Amino acid sequence: MRIRNFSCPSVAGHGQWPLNGSGTRRVRGLQTQASPDELFNYTSGRWIFNEHLRLAERHLKFDAHALHRVMATASNRSATDIVSFSKMAEGGFNRLFEATFNDGHRVIARLPYPATVPEHYTVASEVATLDYLRLHGITTPKVYAWSSTKANPVGAEYIVMEKLAGIPLGETWYTMTPKEQHGIMKQIVEWETRLMSLKLPASGSLYYQKDIPSERSVALRDPGDGFCIGPIAHYGWWHEERAVMEIDRGPWTTSNAIFRAIGERELKWTEAYAKPRLPYERLYREIYNLRKIPPDRHIENLRNYLNLSTCLGFKAASPLDRPVIRHPDFQPNNILVSETNEIVGLLDWQHSTILPLGLAAGMPRHFQNYGDPESESLRQPQTKVPPEFNSLSQSEQASIRETMRRRIVHFLYAALTLRSNKEHYDAIFDQSVILHQRLFKSAGTPWEGNSITLQADMIRTVQNWPILTGGHSIAGAGACMLRPFEYADAVIQETLELDARQKEADTAMEQMRDVVGVDELGWVSNDKYGAAKETACEIKTKMLQASDTPADLTASRDHFPFDDFDEDS
Template structure:
């Protein structure tokens, strides 16, 4: 592979490897997942051919950004035009469907007036001159909202939140005949698909869900139903069938992936057999979990798959000019899709959970507080404001969406769907605990909008557990949740995400803090078992993720 220098001084090797951050543990694995070699000159030729330009018209080609699933490059033409090329990492799944669905989704949304990048060219297979999947698209004008968000005034944030909910309301008003992901019909000639029949969507169809959860690891080889789904009951069933098939065929006894769970199980390997039993119980329950046909909860809706600040582009006057990064976009029943986006939530704060209108006046002693406390005060105000504004604007603009956000039955359905669909990594308790809670709240779960309401087969829970099993399950679940909180607190201290990622300039400090944290934990370890737990299972050391 040619490693000549590029116009901005970077070598081709810099284009192939991940350089946007570091991982405090298992870094070689994370880097290997993101290493992608491709023919740079072939990609540039495809970009220029799209506009009938010679390759020499590209005056600058450079890596613009790197995310969890893609590497983004920018090509600048002599006439000032800028074009974006996104290439998924080798670890990104599903192959072929990921790019095919995203390209179709972007084109479909533009037809319906949603401002997304124009797609110029794409390939959903590696069998091309580039040697990798790619999608070439317009670079939208605007600044990522994250670059401005924390310096905005409350009034400015108010205006942006109003626009965000307006955009979501438009998205969720689009009508779909089923649940799945969007494709061009020509990309699914041999597969089950449902044409989109509205006048602007003749070339599009709904096909298999393109979300990675249906394809990662060996799931891509399983002969399972990935949609499109005509009923919400089918989705609840299919997610359980998927995980049951994977667990039966591929799961082996292992230590829990979450290292703070391991002490709970005496640092012993956990057998997948109990999870197989849990999934079988879930599938008995799943026939009662769908939402009644014709209700708002059953209506298929589209939402942005990752509505975070960096994917919202705004103008200098803070007008939203576009939404980017639609990879893995899925259409789901409103009862599963509803909720405040993760990056705008403030759950855990009593004021936010009660939807109290936030008071924006600073406390009387604010000026005398240390700078660190001033930052905490402002951040608390900001989080409360954003949570409240999202809920308030949604109630005003889209009550069909607002109601299920706070509906206990919907919340129970969503928890069951999530825990049943989570890959088994040594945790056999979360799903069982969610089923126990569903049984305890069965009259709430089986509401008037659920298919099971009024049916003899679903008037009582189809699964039951003894009082002893219920107590033991909830006790273990509580211990795991305590471990989750402890892990989140340690991650916050180190400034790392759930995979241990930090910005490059914070890596050495985070590694040092992790070593100090481990040493302090060893100092206070009271028993040989405690010492073993810290020494061999410290959550920020390298470890075998499959063990």
């Protein structure tokens, strides 16, 4: 399977903001007479590989009439007053339904899929988060009714909430003038600054104390309505067997404790459950000669990480140690705007977490343009098209406009954050913070045959130890002033070479997905499914034709990244 120098043609429209979650799309026209298949199954798109798994994860059977009654009772109305009931949207974790009553009142019901974890904590935390933020002036949907257990007449967990006025920003962004876009970005940073200014005593997730009575928690004094910070509700801490393991999920009152907990979590899981396997990323497999990788190296890396973790974290009372809450999926389709382009509310707070600023800091994924030298230098971008623009093809013009848009959004987010939220700005570009974040991410990534990324990040951390120990790092004093250990030159060379090859494979995979028009899970809209399958087939044919050796042929034939495969082996 050839991954070197894989070049792909540009795709018109690439780079536009996707909707929330893998494969989230709004569904229109499924009224009350919709069949159970339409209500219970995912219908908003297709997957070009392992579709049976993705559909099974999203299959949600429930009592629709019981849901009607719950939505009506929560609205102080009768179920007979419902004139329309439709599937409104569905994504990677939830399905949304909208009920319209005969007086025009509308409410939304969000039902997590059975595969969405953690059970109980996901719903209980989101409800508390929505209520807490509303009390602090952050407009979120008002919760009318909810159940964090399937043991109810509906037969599923649910949240019934108000439908906020406004339309998703993603539906209007490309019709806005540059001046209007500037105004929106200014509001986005202002809302985020308000959110990050909330004073919170620990890291974890928000709950009502009554909903986690037996859990370790830290009470919130402001407001005094029974809120607390309890176990972290992010799904990564509950993935697969982690849901039943005895591990430290918080709350944490120091940043160092979080760095230790995530390493202990993954070490405990890997020692108990990991087995030799092919790398999940199929373009990695040829790097390792299509052999199964044992978890031994990753276990060793995690043990080394835990030795290193005593020096990770931020000084108490420093800005980087301060717990902050950020939107878990801060992207345009979760931002509602009015007809006058005023932000009126923020949607989708599922899996919200509170983390130290040094871990939470960063440009939201949909507003960043890393990889572009102009954006990374934070130079003010051009707002006028080049002189030859009108003589270019439509696809070339679209590419130029998209490049300009991405640069402008990246620059505006940084510049406006510097102006109104300097602590966050400083954290985003702090090299010690970046080293901390990379280690935290790679240590917490579930092992799926990749033993190299964590080791490479630890090598870079040790090599840059003076940077890590600078600023507000707890490593700036005592025993942590010295490197905790060293790597042999041969280990450094092998690891960094393998890491470079994996990154090359990542780039090739991203290019291939762009050409096919799918996301990381192979999702594509219904109307583009046929074309995506055809393009993937063409790529596989070309790779087979270009195979020079039996190993190349086997890799292209049996490990093609857009074919069905066993995700656990």
